[in-house]
Amino acid sequence: MSKRFLFDGRPVVFEDGQTILQAARAAGHYIPHLCWHPDFPPHGSCKLCIVKVAGRHVSSCAMPAKEGMEVESNTPEINGERRALLQMLFVEGNHFCPSCEKSGNCQLQALAYDLEMTGERFAHFFPERPVDSSHPDVLLDFNRCIFCELCVRASRDVDGKNVFALTNRGINKHLVVNAESGRLGDTDLAADDLAANICPVGVILKKRVGFATPIGERTYDVKPIHIVAMEDGK
Amino acid sequence: MTSHEVPAVPIESIVRKHGGDPTRLLQILIDVQESIGWLPPPALTSVAAALSIPRSRVEGVAGFYHFLHKRPVGRFHLQFADNITERMQGSAELMASLCSKLWVEPGRVSEDGLVSVETTSCIGMGDQGPALLVNGMPLTRLSHQRINQIAELVRREAPLSSWPPEFFRVDDNIRRADALLSLEMAPGAALRAAVALGRDGWMEQMQISNLRGRGGAGFTTAVKWMACRDAAAPEKVVVCNADEGEPGTFKDRVLLTRMADVVFEGMTLAAWAVGACRGFVYLRGEYRYLLESLREALSLRRAENLLGRGIQGIAGFDFDIEIHLGAGAYVCGEETALLESLEGKRGTPRIRPPFPVTHGYLGRPTVVNNVETLAKTCLIALGGGEAFAATGTAQSTGTKLLSISGDCAQPGIYEYPFGVPIERVLEDCGASDIQAVQVGGAAGITLASYEFHRRIAFEDVPTAGAFMVFDSSRDLFEVARNFVDFFAHESCGFCTPCRVGTALLKKAMKKLAEGRGAKTDLADIEWIDRLLKNASHCGLGSAAPNPVVDTLLKFRPAYERRLQSLDFEPAFDLDAALAAARRASGRDDPGAHIGAEEAGQNG
Amino acid sequence: MNAPRPKVRIATTSLAGCFGCHMSFLDIDEHLFELVELVEFDRSPLTDIKHCGPCDIGLIEGGVCNAENVHVLREFRRNCKTLIAVGACAINGGLPAQRNHLDLEACLREVYVSRDGLGEGGVPNDPELPLLLDKVRPIHELVRIDYFIPGCPPSGEAIWKFLTDLIAGRTPRLSYPMMHFD
Structure with missing residues (x-):
């Protein structure tokens, strides 16, 4: 008899070693996430994937599924908290969607749509985050960083280059590149590295691409993220 | 030295001294900084090259720790402890006075590079504050007179060794001793007793004692040890968590000063129980001044065959201890962040499970215990588990060390059997007209006077040992605000709720303090509190709202009287x-x- | 029971915005005829009434970049039972807020003093001109805001849906295609 748990009241079958998020996903249930990626071990920083198990909040990307657990995910309470986490991410950086090339294909924006984040609650930080255009093929706009570390992990674990890392801490934490000059152009990042192509938001952008897809035809113009994410594993 | 000249030789020799081992990166950076004063970009490049690791990793680590400086600091770098108890003793005025005498702005370096002055989190001198660190050395009992003298010494560039030794006096201030603090033990006595019991017999005594972790969480020590013992992987590790960062706590400082041998013996007892071969003490950077004496104590133990190979003549009982320094990061008191730091990384808490007892230091089964917990194991080895369990309460056996500071006549260390009521402690330390006690530090609980009948015990008021006393003249809003600022400063920034939430909370408290508060702010504060508590990655984030939650509940007028409007006010001055x-x-x-x-x- | 429902009184304004949200409002096309059956306009670029009186709904386009914006926004908050931030600039500062990482004084000097051809008069000091704030602020940082309609601009459809929900007494909700930040 296979093991199962209840996800928003519906039974989900799982195998030992699967996390709640993995098992729910395999059963066709979407749990919002930003730092989680199917090709990488769980990271657990964005906290969008929080769910409630036996009255306690846990990160579903990291919590192993257990027989008989009752998981609440798509509830007004949890979605309200997720919306607030998004609002935190929006005020912490400088997210100006109309001028962002990633708009329409951005996971942060798409999740905000899906979770009906129409407006803001907190005051903006308006941090100083200069852009880095020193690389011939890739632009870095730190204003939009959500610290998911996917570029860090991709560069370290897949590309074997360690181009990106985080430094400082707390609200002053920020992305740095592997060069004494601090310039991306002085690293060995190549445009086809996974790290250059994995950013879920608009920090790492290819130059000379621009607003390639017309408004109305971009990924999340067509379908919401809870459908897209289940289709292509992003 | 100008900013970008970096002597290559010291860096290479420092890296060589550490065996070229990247897990020692934090230790290497501490040493490099000790030799050149700060960590200029080329130095980070050289360290990375000498260790054959990416520079980005080195920069990541260098930026994480408050005591590592990626920008120059003064030849005299003075860090004022900024805990609320020091604030209450006038630390802010003393710092302002020193800055004006030395013509330097807080957080900046004087133009001649002579001096820099800043604040830092609690340095574990709450019983003899206000206190500061000058180039890492604690300087206690600050007064205006002492500040004048310090300004003069700095201006004359007098080397620290020539400063009056009295400045650097650190007292133990033991006010009440019980089983542990009155223990007089010959080195090796507890170990011999445990060895005589055999590994299993010794574990059984630990079980009977029902000893629970003294670092705050109160996990049963024997259960932790057994899980580590039973873990399949080899090369087990024992870590002593001496990262005593909880504001208002200083009992581990006293234990490491007076009873270091008992602590090391406790680590060896843990090693005996779980079969560990390697031990670490993770010593907070603020206690760097204890390092030499601790190393001496370790050498003596090695000479007496209490550490090393074949301890006590038992084949296969190999265990040694090394000391790693922290560098100003409260979060490293969280055991998985501590392990990351021990591995030479940023102190970011790990995902759990897996837990350290199965996957700890470098993936090896690891026991992480608090200083006091380890010291207590000696009592169990010497007197047996039953005798140990005879004191305290059924669920909280033995005694607890309290670090008492704030508004009382005799601040210092008090050892009580668990179960002691708050009011008894207040009476003993000479506190009167008290409106609140903060038990367990910033992450702990704020008790109002109607709760002083409650007892120190895991099942009632749990604590890692901090006990800060506030009389009726104190403003509990300012107390909570100090703790909020502390958490914002110490957040590692890994997860969204803590990174942004602690910063938002800090802003909200500032808004209220500046008289711009409105009723909506109280609702926002409560909402942020909830997100921190529910969604944070580790205990730092989930405990960060505690002081606000408690004071909003018990001292709400302290907030309400700061409100400018009942509706809404902007956070800034238009x-x-x-x-x-x-x-x-x-x-x-x-x-x-x-x-x-x-x-x-x-x- | 069948007495005609009193018309809902609406005021609109554009602060530091481009009037794009107002243009989008006009894009509701033939719904305009339905709208005028339901509402009447107080202060608005559509009426040229200069000051806002008591209203049911206020629609604010644009962020707050100068002293006049502050006064207008406060006037709206005082008079409108329900205040709605319309569009990216009102919600997060939008395009005008892109100046927030520049020092305002340096900016003014660069434009009015240092640059050839504009340097003769210095920074304008006419009391008729509203003074600039050091930073452009979203409107929710100055007054309490009840609802937000995102978009740059929000579509006419989204504005129409929002208003008709509100007038009908339903909590306004945008369907997925109406939710966009650009």
């Missing part, structure tokens, strides 16, 4: 926001100003 444009245009007419909204108009 008229001040026009100042730049007034300057540029040279205008000062009435239209060049914005007043507050008139009363009765819902702004």
Whole structure:
């Protein structure tokens, strides 16, 4: 008899070693996430994937599924908290969607749509985050960083280059590149590295691409993220 | 030295001294900084090259720790402890006075590079504050007179070794001793007793004792040890968590000063029980001044065959201890962040499970215990588990060390059997007219006077040992605000709720403090508190709102009387926001100003 | 029971915005005829009424970049039972807020003093001109805001949906295609 748990009241079958998020996903249930990626071990920083198990909040990307657990995910309470986490991410950086090339294909924006984040609650930080255009093929706009570390992990674990890392801490934490000059152009990042192509938001952008897809035809113009994410594993 | 000259030789020799081992990166950076004063970019490049690791990793680590400086600091770097108890003793005024005497702004370096002054989190001198660290050395009992002397010594560039030794006196201030603090033990006595019991017999005594972790969480020590013992992987590790960062706590400082041998013996007892071969003490950077004496104590133990190979003549009982320094990061007191730091990384808490007992230091089964917990194991080895369990309460056996500071006549260390009521402690330390006690530090609980009948015990008021006393003259809003600022400063920034939430909370408290508060802010504060508590990655984030939650519940008027409006107020001064444009245009007419909204108009 | 429902009174304004949201409002096309059956306009670029009186709904386009914006926003908050931030600039500062990482004084000097051809008069000091704030602020940082309609601009459809929900007494909700930040 296979093991199962209840996800928003519906039974989900799982195998030992699967996390709640993995098992729910395999059963066709979407749990919002930003730092989680199917090709990488769980990271657990964005906290969008929080769910409630036996009255306690846990990160579903990291919590192993257990027989008989009752998981609440798509509830007004949890979605309200997720919306607030998004609002935190929006005020912490400088997210100006109309001028962002990633708009329409951005996971942060798409999740905000899906979770009906129409407006803001907190005051903006308006941090100083200069852009880095020193690389011939890739632009870095730190204003939009959500610290998911996917570029860090991709560069370290897949590309074997360690181009990106985080430094400082707390609200002053920020992305740095592997060069004494601090310039991306002085690293060995190549445009086809996974790290250059994995950013879920608009920090790492290819130059000379621009607003390639017309408004109305971009990924999340067509379908919401809870459908897209289940289709292509992003 | 100008900013970018970096002597290559010291860096290479420092890296060589550490065996070229990247897990020692933090230790290497501490040593490099000790030799050149700060960590200039080329030095980070050299360290990375010498260790054959990416520079980005080195920069990541260098930026994480408050005591590592990626920008120059003064040849005299003075860090004022900024805990609320030091604030209450006038630390802010003392710091302002020193800055003005030395013509330096807080957080900046004087133009001649002579001096820099800043604040830092609690340095574990709460019983003899106000205190500061000068180039890492604690300087206690600050007064205006002492500040004058310090300013003069800095101006004359007098080397620290020539400063009056009295400045650096650190007292133990033991006010009440019980089983542990009155223990007089010959080195090896507890170990011999445990060895005589055999590994299993010794574990059984630990079980009977029902000893629970003294670091705050209160996990049963024997259960932790057994899980580590039973873990399949080899090369087990014992870690002593001496990262005593909880504001208002200083009992581990005293244990490491007076009873280091008992602590090391406790680590060896743990090694005996779980079969560990390697031990670490993770010593907070603020206690760097204890390092030499601790190393000496370790050498003596090695000489007596209490550490090393074949301890006590038992084949296969190999265990040694090394000391790693922290560098100003409270979060490293969280055991998985501590392990990351021990591995030479940023102190970011790990995902759990897996837990350290199965996957700890470098993936090896690891026991992480608090200093006091380890010291207590000696009592169990010497007197047996049953005798140990005879004191305290059924669920909280044995005694607890309290670090008492704040408004009382005799601050210091008090050892009580668990179950002691708060009011008894207050009486003993000479506290009167008390409105609140903060038990367990910033992450702990704020008790109002109607709760002073409650007892120190895991099942009632749990604590890692901090006990800060506030009399009726104190403003509990300022207390909570100090703790909020502390958490914002110490957040590692890994997860969204803590990174942004602690910063938002800090802003909200500042807004109230500046008289710009509105009723909506209290609702926002409670909402942020909830997100921190529910969604944070580790205990730092989930405990960060505690002081606000408690004081909003028990001392709400301290917040309400700061409200400017019952509805909404901007967080910033609107008229001040026009100042730049007034300057540029040279205008000062009435239209060049914005007043507050008139009363009765819902702004 | 069948007495005609009193019309809902609406005021609109554009602060530091481009009037794009107002243009989008006009894009509701033939719904305009339905709208005028339901509402009447107080202060708005559509009426040229200069000051806002008591209203049911206020629609604010644009962020707050100068002293006049502050006064207008406060006037709206005082008079409108329900205040709605319309569009990216009102919600997060939008395009005008892109100046927030520049020092305002340096900016003014660069434009009015240092640059050839504009340097003769210096920074304008006419009291008629509203003074600039050091930073452009979203409107929710100055007054309490009840609802937000995102978009740059929000579509006419989204504005129409929002208003008709509100007038009908339903909590306004945008369907997925109406939710966009650009």
